[in-house]
Each structure stands twice: as structure tokens, then as C-alpha cells.
Amino acid sequence: MPTPDEAIHPVATGAAATTVALHQQPTKDGNELVFYSGWFCPFVARAWLALEEKGVPYQYKEVNPYKKEPEFLAISPKGLVPAIKYRGKPLHESLVICDFLEEAYPETPSLYPKDPYDRAQARLAIDVVSKSFLPAFFRLLQSQEVEKQAQALEEVYQGLRKYSERIQGPFYFGDQFTLADIVLAPWVARLHIVEKHRNFSASAVGPKFEQWVEAVKGRESVRKILSEERYYEEIYGRYLRDEAQSEAAKATRAGRVIP
Numbered sequence: 001m002p003t004p005d006e007a008i009h010p011v012a013t014g015a016a017a018t019t020v021a022l023h024q025q026p027t028k029d030g031n032e033l034v035f036y037s038g039w040f041c042p043f044v045a046r047a048w049l050a051l052e053e054k055g056v057p058y059q060y061k062e063v064n065p066y067k068k069e070p071e072f073l074a075i076s077p078k079g080l081v082p083a084i085k086y087r088g089k090p091l092h093e094s095l096v097i098c099d100f101l102e103e104a105y106p107e108t109p110s111l112y113p114k115d116p117y118d119r120a121q122a123r124l125a126i127d128v129v130s131k132s133f134l135p136a137f138f139r140l141l142q143s144q145e146v147e148k149q150a151q152a153l154e155e156v157y158q159g160l161r162k163y164s165e166r167i168q169g170p171f172y173f174g175d176q177f178t179l180a181d182i183v184l185a186p187w188v189a190r191l192h193i194v195e196k197h198r199n200f201s202a203s204a205v206g207p208k209f210e211q212w213v214e215a216v217k218g219r220e221s222v223r224k225i226l227s228e229e230r231y232y233e234e235i236y237g238r239y240l241r242d243e244a245q246s247e248a249a250k251a252t253r254a255g256r257v258i259p
């Protein structure tokens with residue numbers, strides 16, 4: 001039986017549609033790279049931002065990951081986007097893909113700061129986003145009782161405040177846009193959902209975070225991969241009513257770690 005999540009607008013719209021149109025052809029440089037994407041997915045957005053920031057040639061393929069089609073399961077074992085095929089070899093997981101791109105294309109702009117200590121700090125920032133912010137964000141979306149929403153909101157703030165401690169401004173490491181930014185940037189375009197429905201306020205996190213949000217919104221790569229607002233709302237409605245059947249939604253409901 002199809003899950004409600006399968007009902008997604010089938011293609012990217014707005015600025016993202018223009019970006020997709022520029023990446024329809026197979027790459028020609030011998031480093032075949034196919035990007036299996038879902039225009040709506042924040043985890044996809046991380047890998048997409050990495051590709052755009054590095055200027056790596058890629059061929060864009062839209063996948064509906066909720067259909068779990070056998071051809072896609074052969075590329076991504078849990079049937080999750082993003083995934084890539086590099087010279088015919090499959091790879092999945094947004095952060096693994098970003099790190100792979102960093103190493104496979106060393107001649108392109110780096111996604112990490114130069115200093116080893118800063119690189120370690122970037123990894124700690126990524127850890128805070130993965131372990132503190134994200135699980136709380138899903139709980140905030142899916143919680144139906146007011147007290148649980150208030151608790152999740154506090155946890156979202158805690159995660160974002162921890163993340164903000166080391167923001168140099170405008171980006172995490174000053175002028176350089178790194179993986180420390182990319183890992184959280186996709187949720188900037190989704191904060192208005194929790195602002196509207198769950199009392200979230202960026203100012204409650206603090207001024208450094210607010211300035212970072214504005215800088216991220218203005219980043220060209222971020223603007224290039226955004227679809228039209230109304231198509232996201234349909235998807236997030238299912239989370240807000242706790243009807244979503246995605247792997248992340250099911251894990252959140254069951255109190256498990258999100259896959």
C-alpha cells in the first residue's frame with residue numbers, strides 16, 4: 001500500500017528547477033557522478049550544497065524514496081536519498097557523500113577550514129547538529145501535546161545555542177562556508193514551519209544565530225537549490241499532524257535514533 005509520504009510533487013520548482021535543468025546530461029570528465037536526489041529533502045540539500053559549492057560536475061536524477069523501488073534500493077540500502085554513483089559505484093548518507101566529495105575532488109574549494117583544530121571543531125559542530133538539534137527538531141514537528149512541544153522546543157534551542165557558541169560570523173568559520181554551515185543550512189529554509197506552528201523564534205536562540213541565518217539565506221548555493229514554498233508545506237503538514245511514515249518520522253515516534 002502506498003504511504004501518504006509518497007504523494008510528493010514529482011519535480012523541483014522555482015530556482016531549484018533551473019539548477020536541475022543545468023544538470024541533466026551525464027558528466028563528461030571521466031569521473032561519472034550521478035546524484036540521486038529528492039528536491040524536498042534537507043539531507044539531500046547537504047550533498048547538493050557540497051556539489052554546488054565545490055563546482056563538481058554532476059548529473060541530477062530525481063527519486064521518490066518513499067516508493068522503495070528495487071533499482072534505487074540497489075544504490076541506497078535503506079532507500080533513502082541522497083545517494084550518488086561515482087564511476088558506477090554507489091554511496092549513500094549525506095555526510096559520507098560530503099566527505100567523499102571533499103576527498104575525491106581535492107582541487108575544488110574545500111568544505112573544511114584549513115587549521116586542524118578548526119577542522120576538529122567543524123566535526124564537533126556537525127555532531128551537535130546530528131545528535132542534539134535534529135532529533136529535537138523532528139520531535140518538535142511531530143509532538144501533538146502542548147507540554148511535549150514545549151519540551152522539544154527547549155531541546156531545539158539547547159542544540160542551536162550549543163551550535164551557536166562558536167559561530168564566528170557571518171558563517172561558522174568567518175567568511176568561509178564550510179561543512180559546519182552546510183550540515184545545518186537546509187533547516188534554515190524550514191524554520192518558518194516551526195515558527196508558524198510551534199512557537200519557534202530564531203531570536204530566542206541568540207543574535208549570533210540570527211545573523212548566521214541571514215547569511216545562510218543569502219548564500220548563492222542555498223538559493224539555487226530551493227523550490228517553491230508551497231510544495232514544502234504539503235510535506236511538512238504530514239509531520240505536524242504526526243501522519244508521516246518516513247523512516248525518520250517512524251524512528252522519532254518510537255523514540256529511536258533517526259536513520
Ligand SMILES: N[C@@H](CCC(=O)N[C@@H](CS)C(=O)NCC(=O)O)C(=O)O
Pocket residue numbers: 038040041042043044065066079080081082092093094095245246247248258259
Ligand atoms: N541519514 C540520512 C537520512 C536521509 C533521509 O532520511 N532522507 C529521506 C528524505 S528527506 C528519505 O529518503 N526518506 C525515505 C523514507 O523515509 O522512506 C542522510 O543523512 O542521508
